Amino acid sequence: MPPILMVDLMTTSQPLLSVKNLKTYFALDDGVVKAVDGVSFDIHAGRTLGIVGESGCGKSITARTILGIVDRPGRIEGGEIWLTRQAEDGTPYQTDLLTLPLEGSEMRAIRGKEIALVFQEPMASFSHYYTVGNQIMESILLHTALGEEGARQRAIDLLGMVGVPKPERRIDDYPFQLSGGLRQRVMIAMALACDPHVLIADEPTTALDVTTQAQVLNLLQTIQKERALSVILITHDMGVIAEMADDVVVMYLGRAVERGPVDAIFYDPKHPYTKALLRSIPSITAKPRTKLATLEGSIPHPFARPKGCPFHPRCAEAIKGVCDRYEPVPIAQGEGRDVSCFLYGGQP
Amino acid sequence: MLAYIARRAVLAVITMAAISVLSFIIIQAPPGDFVDAYIANLSASGSSVSAEEARGLRILYGLDQPIYVQYVKWMSRVLVGDFGESMEWHRPVAEVIGDRLWLTVALSLAALILTWGIALPLGIYSAVRQYSVMDYILTTISFIGLAVPNFLLALVIMYFAFVLFGANVGGLFSSEFDLAPWSLAKAWDLIKHLPLPAVILALAGTAQLIRIMRANLLDELRKPYVITARAKGLPEWRVIMKYPVRAALNPFASTIAYLFPYLVSGSIIISLVLSLPTVGPLLLKALIAQDMFLAGTIVLLLGVMTVIGTFISDLVLMWVDPRIRHELD
Ligand SMILES: Nc1ncnc2c1ncn2[C@@H]1O[C@H](COP(=O)(O)OP(=O)(O)OP(=O)(O)O)[C@@H](O)[C@H]1O
Ligand SMILES: [Mg+2]
Numbered sequence: 125m126p127p128i129l130m131v132d133l134m135t136t137s138q139p140l141l142s143v144k145n146l147k148t149y150f151a152l153d154d155g156v157v158k159a160v161d162g163v164s165f166d167i168h169a170g171r172t173l174g175i176v177g178e179s180g181c182g183k184s185i186t187a188r189t190i191l192g193i194v195d196r197p198g199r200i201e202g203g204e205i206w207l208t209r210q211a212e213d214g215t216p217y218q219t220d221l222l223t224l225p226l227e228g229s230e231m232r233a234i235r236g237k238e239i240a241l242v243f244q245e246p247m248a249s250f251s252h253y254y255t256v257g258n259q260i261m262e263s264i265l266l267h268t269a270l271g272e273e274g275a276r277q278r279a280i281d282l283l284g285m286v287g288v289p290k291p292e293r294r295i296d297d298y299p300f301q302l303s304g305g306l307r308q309r310v311m312i313a314m315a316l317a318c319d320p321h322v323l324i325a326d327e328p329t330t331a332l333d334v335t336t337q338a339q340v341l342n343l344l345q346t347i348q349k350e351r352a353l354s355v356i357l358i359t360h361d362m363g364v365i366a367e368m369a370d371d372v373v374v375m376y377l378g379r380a381v382e383r384g385p386v387d388a389i390f391y392d393p394k395h396p397y398t399k400a401l402l403r404s405i406p407s408i409t410a411k412p413r414t415k416l417a418t419l420e421g422s423i424p425h426p427f428a429r430p431k432g433c434p435f436h437p438r439c440a441e442a443i444k445g446v447c448d449r450y451e452p453v454p455i456a457q458g459e460g461r462d463v464s465c466f467l468y469g470g471q472p
Numbered sequence: 473m474l475a476y477i478a479r480r481a482v483l484a485v486i487t488m489a490a491i492s493v494l495s496f497i498i499i500q501a502p503p504g505d506f507v508d509a510y511i512a513n514l515s516a517s518g519s520s521v522s523a524e525e526a527r528g529l530r531i532l533y534g535l536d537q538p539i540y541v542q543y544v545k546w547m548s549r550v551l552v553g554d555f556g557e558s559m560e561w562h563r564p565v566a567e568v569i570g571d572r573l574w575l576t577v578a579l580s581l582a583a584l585i586l587t588w589g590i591a592l593p594l595g596i597y598s599a600v601r602q603y604s605v606m607d608y609i610l611t612t613i614s615f616i617g618l619a620v621p622n623f624l625l626a627l628v629i630m631y632f633a634f635v636l637f638g639a640n641v642g643g644l645f646s647s648e649f650d651l652a653p654w655s656l657a658k659a660w661d662l663i664k665h666l667p668l669p670a671v672i673l674a675l676a677g678t679a680q681l682i683r684i685m686r687a688n689l690l691d692e693l694r695k696p697y698v699i700t701a702r703a704k705g706l707p708e709w710r711v712i713m714k715y716p717v718r719a720a721l722n723p724f725a726s727t728i729a730y731l732f733p734y735l736v737s738g739s740i741i742i743s744l745v746l747s748l749p750t751v752g753p754l755l756l757k758a759l760i761a762q763d764m765f766l767a768g769t770i771v772l773l774l775g776v777m778t779v780i781g782t783f784i785s786d787l788v789l790m791w792v793d794p795r796i797r798h799e800l801d
Contacts, residue, residue: 248695
């Protein structure tokens with residue numbers, strides 16, 4: 125029996141979602157890709173957690189692992205995912221999602237209902253054989269007691285809420301009839317269909333042009349405030365993090381290398397990788413046409429994970445004989461912060 | 473959209489006219505005519521035909537006239553439903569094809585339903601459980617199925633059916649009913665004979681269809697919309713049936729185009745091996761005998777079925793694929 129906490133979800137200091145030492149591996153013919161390799165973080169009610177890192181560092185797979193929908197040959201190898209939930213009488217309790225059968229009814233009742241996902245490519249993430257109404261109503265019919273009529277009305281309301289003009293007509297459109305920005309709004313409406321507590325947005329604006337990006341981010345912000353939603357915002361754009369996140373997790377090769385409140389991360393980055401990421405943001409004061417600072421080197425091949433600290437081959441501050449040999453563990457850096465780097469101590 | 477359909481219909485009619493000309497030319501293409509073939513046949517069996525008689529026959533069948541006159545005469549009769557006389561059978565072509573046509577359609581339809589009924593579920597299973605033991609077994613079987621010629625498969629099954637069950641697979645009727653008029657007993661006899669040839673015909677196409685369905689579905693299973701559906705909390709089988717399977721079935725709409733001629737001709741080689749009274753072998757014999765009106769009518773029928781099939785497959789594609797529907801509006 126999970127521990128029962130006699131406090132409301134919003135006021136508890138207990139994280140709404142707590143991910144501990146999560147591991148998801150892909151066993152391929154040529155070797156094992158450790159897509160997620162021991163990542164840990166907490167999300168508190170009503171806050172936004174930004175997960176940032178270069179392409180391929182395991183952000184999307186982390187999101188899918190939380191929902192238990194990793195594709196074969198991917199396998200969740202270990203860890204804990206504690207979700208704070210509410211019993212029928214309102215008392216919160218916690219469940220480790222990884223102890224639930226992946227295809228069981230309890231896990232399915234959590235997917236889409238308590239934790240919802242917004243995807244990177246709105247075009248490919250919709251089926252083009254069904255209207256957007258059909259695809260939104262599907263979750264409503266699945267998770268709520270509403271019938272066909274009620275679900276349709278709710279879908280129309282949702283579309284209106286995310287700023288789709290003429291929602292009562294748009295609901296019968298097919299995804300390919302919408303513009304990229306509208307499609308992403310519809311995707312958000314679909315994720316919100318059953319009032320989830322946690323919304324995971326996986327690069328929700330990457331495929332959009334700059335103006336639309338800003339609009340969609342604004343929409344997410346508004347919705348989050350209105351509904352006291354917890355948002356996990358996945359991105360490789362530090363600018364988006366600065367604008368949206370309360371807390372930040374910096375991921376590198378399947379691990380969290382630095383965690384902390386957004387201000388601390390921006391004004392006082394500790395990990396050399398975080399510093400490098402921050403240098404890569406174009407600044408308004410930079411002279412036009414100067415080259416953008418990019419990260420030194422490239423991400424190692426997934427099969428060839430470096431020994432020791434995975435970042436050491438690209439790290440200017442790497443300590444010879446330490447960083448290339450031993451794996452750093454998180455070291456607390458004051459108020460809700462930690463960094464996995466030997467520059468800040470930690471015994472090899 | 474209606475304008476598009478109308479345009480397609482007009483085009484279909486024009487194509488059919490072109491096909492009628494072509495089929496007539498094809499029928500005429502081999503050197504000699506029916507009378508030559510007839511004479512060769514007779515002299516092979518020892519009797520002979522005088523030049524006088526030959527001319528008489530040619531006049532009787534209108535073979536002495538220029539080809540375009542023959543075509544116009546034939547077409548003007550075809551348009552009112554008279555397909556001419558079969559020279560070899562000495563009966564109206566419509567009658568010669570008639571009985572066989574319905575048998576062929578019944579047999580092909582049964583075979584098609586079996587093929588799809590077996591292949592689609594197996595293809596889906598194979599893709600969803602890719603690299604499972606069952607997938608390997610199905611893959612092996614379907615590669616064998618692809619490599620073995622269909623008539624050989626027919627022969628082998630016929631052999632085993634005979635040795636193991638004493639079943640005589642050839643034909644669609646027992647000998648006592650072959651020439652008998654239709655009766656309840658004859659219909660029952662047909663029903664008893666139908667399954668084995670239908671299964672043999674079906675197996676021939678099954679291997680290929682399993683592979684196609686598996687490949688189509690594997691492509692679709694990797695797409696992001698499948699993850700979207702899973703993230704909603706749908707049960708896995710509903711995710712798969714509603715989204716990727718739906719998408720994987722879409723390309724099959726275009727195969728309707730060639731299923732139509734298949735329906736009326738059946739598989740010629742398998743029909744020959746199993747001595748099934750279908751239209752396919754009839755065409756072969758008519759071509760050898762240069763039985764012009766019979767061969768012409770069958771070729772025309774195949775052409776027309778192809779055109780109709782293409783037209784219907786376009787309509788079906790429009791109906792099942794919203795993107796095509798909207799491109800046209
Ligand atoms: N189906 C799969 N088979 C094998 N490897 C996979 C599969 N899916 C993901 N991976 C590997 O897992 C690692 C993490 O992938 P993931 O999609 O989580 O990256 P990401 O951080 O989301 O990157 P991006 O910013 O490009 O979206 C990558 O190295 C990728 O090659
Ligand atoms: Mg990703």
